Amino acid sequence: MKVNVLEAHDRLKHLVKDQSANVFQGAEECLKKNPLSLAIQEKSPYVYIFAHPRTADDGVNKRLLWQPRLSIPEVQTNSYLFRALSHSDIIEVCWILPPKELWGQYEQGKVTESNWASWSISQFKRNKRILEKTHPDDMPEDKAKNIMKQIIDEHKFALTYEKMMRGLYG
Numbered sequence: 001m002k003v004n005v006l007e008a009h010d011r012l013k014h015l016v017k018d019q020s021a022n023v024f025q026g027a028e029e030c031l032k033k034n035p036l037s038l039a040i041q042e043k044s045p046y047v048y049i050f051a052h053p054r055t056a057d058d059g060v061n062k063r064l065l066w067q068p069r070l071s072i073p074e075v076q077t078n079s080y081l082f083r084a085l086s087h088s089d090i091i092e093v094c095w096i097l098p099p100k101e102l103w104g105q106y107e108q109g110k111v112t113e114s115n116w117a118s119w120s121i122s123q124f125k126r127n128k129r130i131l132e133k134t135h136p137d138d139m140p141e142d143k144a145k146n147i148m149k150q151i152i153d154e155h156k157f158a159l160t161y162e163k164m165m166r167g168l169y170g
Contacts, residue, residue: 023064023096024091026051026064026066027066027080027082027084027091028091029066030051030066030068031049031068031084031091034066034068036068036151039155040068040069040070040086040147040148040151041086042086043150043151044070044086044144044147045085045086046083046085046086046135046137046138047069047070047083047084048068048069048071048073048081048082048083048084049066049069049081049082049083049084049091050068050069050079050080051064051066051067051079051080051082052078052079053065053078070139071144072094072132072134072135072138074132075095075097075128075131077097077098077099077100077124078099078100079095079097080093080096081094093116094131095116095131096114096116096117096120097117097120097121097124098117098121103121106118106121
């Protein structure tokens with residue numbers, strides 16, 4: 001079978017664009033629909049969105065887990081981190097780190113090159129602390145922990161209240 005190089009390149013460009021759109025759509029959905037993200041945004045001017053692929057229960061397929069946070073997690077390969085301003089559409093990339101075995105595919109000049117992935121890989125190799133450095137507008141860690149404790153306490157109260165009401169009124 002003879003492959004048309006131009007057609008294959010166009011399909012690859014479409015695939016890369018589609019995957020990028022899926023990642024940013026996931027980040028946006030986490031920002032706007034995830035209950036924890038919404039609770040954080042009520043108490044903080046920003047939220048971090050951490051994503052990392054995990055193998056599904058079938059052992060074959062992958063799915064992205066999205067975790068809203070108030071602080072930057074430890075950097076790890078095969079993960080994404082975004083910082084969003086609360087109640088807005090403003091989302092900035094902190095890092096995009098593909099799996100280590102795929103790093104060569106994102107280099108400049110390759111069809112799948114990615115400036116964000118290349119920069120993130122370079123920082124990960126040379127100075128991971130740059131990727132984990134807090135944003136200048138981030139709140140102190142103790143304040144972030146207090147906010148998360150408040151959110152958890154409010155969630156526990158809501159669950160207890162709901163359970164009590166079901167017990168009273170069925």
